[in-house]
Amino acid sequence: MPRVVVFDAFGGPDVMRLVDEPAVEPAVGEVRVRIEAFAVNPLDQMMRSGTSPTTVPLPHSRLGIEGTGVIDALGPEVTGLKTGDPVILAAVPDASARGSYAEYTTLPASQVVVRPAALGIMEAAAFWVAYSTAYGALLEKARMRPGDHVLITAASGGVGRAAIQVARQIGAVPIAVTRHTAKKDDLLAAGAAAVIATDHTDVVEAARHHTGGTGADIVLDLVAGPGRQHLLKAARPGGTLITAGFLDSRPTPPVPSSTPLTVHAYRSFDHTLDAVVVKRMAAFLNAGVRLGALRPAIAKVFALQDVVEAHRHLEEGLNDGKKIVVTV
Template identity: 30%
Template sequence: MRAMLMAEPGSPDVLQPADVSKPGPLGEHDILVRVKAIGVNPIDTKLRGRGTFYPEKMPAILGCDGAGVVEAAGSEVTRFRLGDEVYFCNGGIGAAPGTYAEYTVMNEHVAAAKPASLDFMQAAATPLVLITAWESLHDRAQIIAGQDILIHAGAGGVGHMAIQLAKAAGCRVITTVGSAEKAEFARQMGADETVLYKEQDFARAVLDWSDGEGVDVALDTVGGAIFEQTFGAVRPYGKVVTLLQPGPDTDWKQARLHNLQISLELMLSPMYMGWKDALRHQGWILEQCAQLFDRGELAVHVSHKLPLEQAPEAHRLIEAGGMIGKVVLTVD
């Protein structure tokens, strides 16, 4: 089968096309999926640049996100039949081959039926960012209707999904963006208010928007100084969820004084640690979100569609920054 292989860490050009063996044999609960499209994520570029979590297992096939058709199934598979269309987040961190290939194998419980309203490219763009946004808002922050939510980088992959999930839950949303174009996109995704963080003090703007109270929940997708500055935008006893590891020089004084609840979110942990219940939960999240897509409460923006062999260019696009939405690779 065709695949993009990474033999060593480095620039995007370390991703090279190759013919490799089709994966198999299948375990009792495994499905073999013919990949139709692949979502490209920042984690792919980071692993390509610095090396995978399993450097002893090289060369590697990167890619966590995908969508395709079930072509074979293990003897105990009950959730899918041959020919079913699925989407999933699985592999690609170095332990098992990822999705930059014509075929991939996974346990049936991490996959979900592809939303009928999405094509393969749209579906492939969503799993990692959807699961991240859902776990952040629903599992960590436990948002409820009527709350005010701050979402950083609302035009990004996680950000534009988080805006929509928060709105579907009945919340008001304010988001930070870097340009007028991104502000318009975030409003199209449902944001009630946008803040141009390059021109405004976002914490001050959030306080003004929330009548001086601060938001109930903030989702930090940026990290660094933004994480610490976010404390000033959250009401006392509010919640902050961050996708990044706080730096050792973080000043926690305001967070402590205001009794903020700080949560960390890394959706790759269940795959890396082998937490089976958490992986099943992520499959369930994709099932719930498929219903939201098909009801018109969720949409995904795919900004670039490239053939599999142009994976290096996809990485360059992401590393250049400023993306609106997602980049997808297609497999004929």
């Protein structure tokens, strides 16, 4: 019988357990996917520990907002897909009910995209969440253009690395922000035009320096919290600040009404539940993969029975910002 990861109480990685459950038949407009691999994301950790910004019902809650696999069955009225098609899960908004930490899952056919042929299974498992978030925030929301200077916080994380590559793909100038000077060389190798390490450098002064004194056209804030006040000053007047993460659990001060910026909050489900935008995302990301411009960095691969260890690896920070993948 197929295996599924569930948890009945909030807590550390040990609350997760593997259970056997029958595969569910897809309903009208749905597909069933035989999962080949999934990535472990910070949101999974938050759901499991009870710190998620959304309600997670217990007991028998599931996990997983990202993964890749093969279409196993089609529900009534599904067109454009067939059994055997390799796909990527484009959105799992109800991960607590049918997340990707399983051998099989069902979801609406509109929430899968065809897997790019140039991506291996491990890369495909770790691709969509980071790259669709970076694309949606920078291109759909902030309207990034060639030549724009883009300041990216938490740049060594999965979304930060994706944002560097997405910016470079269209000819923008990604400036990476990290807390640790030791990560500078790695971020330059990942494609950053410049790196600001805040353990030794003032982010506002450095941003002005790297933009010829004007400030960043776009600031992608993947941290939030009190540090956003400095980022507001690092952007040019008339620029855009977009918050697409919440790594800092401290309150984020409100933006003063006098701030000469356009400020947005962004969540990936703003766009990944919109079939029209998903089509644009898939076209852009497929082109980036085909050209070699977009490629996820993977830290370590675990087997499904070792999913508890995979979460420990994430919590201990041993992935160094790269993605953790679990094979099914």
